[in-house]
Amino acid sequence: MTEFIVPQTSAKAQKHSAPQDRIRRWVWKLCIATLILMAIGSTTRVMNAGLACPDWPLCYGTLVPRAQMNLQVFLEWFHRLDAALIGVGALSLSVICWWNRRQLPGWLPWAATFALGLIMFQGVLGGLTVTQLLRFDIVTAHLGTALLFFSTLLVMGTALTPYQGTGTAGKLPWLGLTAAILVYLQSLLGALVASRWALHQCLTVKALCSVMYSHIGFVVLPSLAIIAVVWMSWRTPALHPTLRLLANMTGGLLLLQILLGIATLRLHLQIEPLTVAHQAVGAALLGSLVIFTVLGWRDSASAPITGLRAFLAAR
Template sequence: MANLRVKLLANPPATTADPAIGVRRLVGLLCALTFGLMALGSLTRVMGAGLSCPDWPLCYGQVLPHLDPYIFLEWFHRQVAQLVGLLTVGLCALVWWQRRRLPGWLVPLAALALALVLVQGILGALTVTQYLRFDIVTAHLGTAMLYFATLLVALTLLTPAPAIRSQSRFLPWVASAGALIVYAQIILGGLVASQWALHQCLAGSLLCNVMNNHLVGVVPATLATLASIGFAWKPLRPLALALLGLLLAQIGLGVATFWLQLSVPALTVAHLAIGAALLGSLVVLAVLSLRERYRSV
């Protein structure tokens, strides 16, 4: 008996792994893939490769067509999108299978992610079949941002974090409002990009109202982000500093892309990527502060 007790102490029985860890890793992978996919989609658009594959879901009727640089961009964008869709289905299956051992909020959140990725797939097909119609392209971008935000909500809630001290009771609402305003500004930017409003306005005074609305939208988006930074400065200074850096980078990229009239694709892609990172950071800030508020209650 004594020998058995020593063996048990030296080699304790294996415990069942926490399913939340596997779910968190999968959600983190999806966040990274989605962020890269949005940047890849922006590059495809600014390079004029959006209709390089004129049919859908195949490309020139083939799974693997002849790939020149433009066809490759569009084809590769589709492959990554399909991977994201399949992984989202896998995420929902995993969450449903382990639902009794996972937080109750995770099932509806995974279902929302699946619904968004299905809508995104339909919009992706329509962008091709409807020849890059501006409203569909903008909806495609907006749905991608909502999907990205949904994943970030799940990832933040699944990640253990220490208690936040000295948090203002206004921080959750300021950060949430900031995320909504920045999201609206991204949609305005999508309208500008999908209609090539900057080029048309500079060339012939067409669509200048679309361009001007986006320029005016910089003001509330900046003020909302600065307010979030101010309220988060003491309790969550690293995140507040990250937000400040992203805001300054986004303003600088916006000025550069406007001044250069979208002639440098890398700047345009970076502008969208930093905008997505800014939105994501505000979402994370809102979720962290809301979680702390309800934890204290």
């Protein structure tokens, strides 16, 4: 009887985990695609290709503008194509989650629906970006929504990834969340600087310098928060190696981001790859903090179980 029951339970567990495994892999693929999409969007902006397609959602009235195709048109057209594919991927994710909801955590279909809502809103903002001729507040909201969509996917993927914590994270998740929020706000300020061309304005006609200086000055707060995450991670005994690695990664990305920011400022945005890398590294920094925070909460949640296991082992 025991030999019969064990395989039956194992088969049932495998049946329930199979959809979750497929969804987890799909979510991580969407995360990578979204990061690439944001880099393409940044390239489109620094190459002055935001209005290369004067209409929306088509480009010169067609799906593929072969006659008008050049580098700028290609960047804007490909950016839209990539965004549309991610939108289809988010729709598929939501449908699959609701279809398999009985075999998934209860929060997952709702999270997938929230992500779908964000990408739909992002599509509306993308259209308004063109029809409103790159209005700075819409462009800023466009990047802010993209980062929020990216973060939502990361929360889903990290929550679905197998992980056995050590129960030693303590207050680190809250520190990581604080740092993530500050980095997100700093990214919005950076988007505002970019959408208003504040650096060019300040260096040439001494206008909008307050916008540029707000981005430069605010960097102190997220930097201190990230340094605190790294320092506390080093001082936390028996911290899970993954959390320690993520903390070190955020410290390295912070240093790289500051160097890129200084280079971008000193070179007056003359080297486009530096500007694109500055935004991409900022998104990666936010992503690493989101993953660190979610894993930290999962680690903290395992603390009572870990303590019980240690007590039983000691006895």
